[in-house]
Amino acid sequence: MTSRRSIAGAAALMALLAGCSHSGGKATLDLSAALPAQVPTGTVIRIGDPAIQADLQASGLDKELTDAGVRIEWANISGGPQSIQAFRGNKLDCGSVADIPSLFAAWTGTATKIVFQAVTVDPLKFPTYELGVAPGRHISSLADLRGKKIAYSAGQAQGALVLRVLQKAGLTQKDVQLIDMTSTGDTYMTALGGKAVDVAPLGTTQVATYLGKYPGSSAIATGIRDDASTLYCLTRAVQDPAKAAALKTYVGVRTKALLWQNEHPQEYAKAYLEGNQGLSPAAAQAYLDVHGKVGIPASWDAAQARLQATADLLAAEQDHRKLDVSTLADRRFEQVEAAAAGDRVVTGDAS
Structure with a gap:
């Protein structure tokens, strides 16, 4: 049965x-x-x-x-x-x-x-990335990105963020210098600290470390949702x-x-x-x-x-x-x- x-x-x-x-x-x-x-x-x-x-x-x-x-x-x-x-x-x-x-x-x-x-929840208050600025570079707004060297990785979220930032600022790729560079570990922080680039997207958890390690450095918000x-x-x-x-x-x-x-x-x-x-x-x-x-x-x-x-x-x-x-x-x-x-x-x- x-x-x-x-x-x-x-x-x-x-x-x-x-x-x-x-x-x-x-x-x-x-x-x-x-x-x-x-x-x-x-x-x-x-x-x-x-x-x-x-x-x-x-x-x-x-x-x-x-x-x-x-x-x-x-x-x-x-x-x-x-x-x-x-x-x-x-x-x-x-x-x-x-x-x-x-x-x-x-x-x-x-x-x-x-x-x-x-x-x-509240994504603009808690962004994933900020734009790290190299020591001595005077960049306080997205408009200031014109002519600057920006770390860029085409196949990563950071690369897409850079393009969205340029779009928001009314800039094109021709208005800046995109420096091909994959974001792994502290790559972008090191590039910023050595002034190989002027700007790079940094995870918000990296920002405090970056600012503490490199005197004269700064970071600005993108104002773009990245969550x-x-x-x-x-x-x-x-x-x-x-x-x-x-x-x-x-x-x-x-x-x-x-x-x-x-x-x-x-x-x-x-x-x-x-x-x-x-x-x-x-x-x-x-x-x-x-x-x-x-x-x-x-x-x-x-x-x-x-x-x-x-x-x-x-x-x-x-x-x-x-x-x-x-x-x-x-x-x-x-x-x-x-x-x-x-x-x-x-x-x-x-x-």
């Missing part, structure tokens, strides 16, 4: 395969099909999301993933260059990034989908029915982890800033002082509109093909995220 467990298992399998096509014996989930709810036994997703990994472990929310049958192979990877390289080597399914990597993945032939969007925060995944991972089910669970739990981070900043600092990033307690506190709370948007509309504007700007300024960014987001996960946040979603996109 067939057991109830066998019947339930068969039903779960049928639900998982609904909306799937089959090629070469492997099921492929249609991108318009409902996300499966049941995670098959043995499903593994490979994720580079170090801050959330620390949040989950510190908060105990990792148990929700385990209970749902989600197994994660964590990679200490974040940011565009690392994640795209790992995608191409088939070493990663998903990575935490700002918005620019999704564009460059598309432009360089790596198919990805955004499955998570977050915003900063994009996403999780993006290989399209083929989202099309895998088992991984899609696991990601549905992960997106919900990730939402809870970010809200936990808002409510437990000291625990977050201990677990991630000190434990993973190696910051001292004082440096971790300095980080918290300049970073606002994370908001879970009720809708992705505003974030997508900003991404489209950025894509259009980069296409024009960097000679890329035009992109319709609606093809880069898997908005089935939009409601998963919002449902997990419940009444703590932010409306108006925290602007």
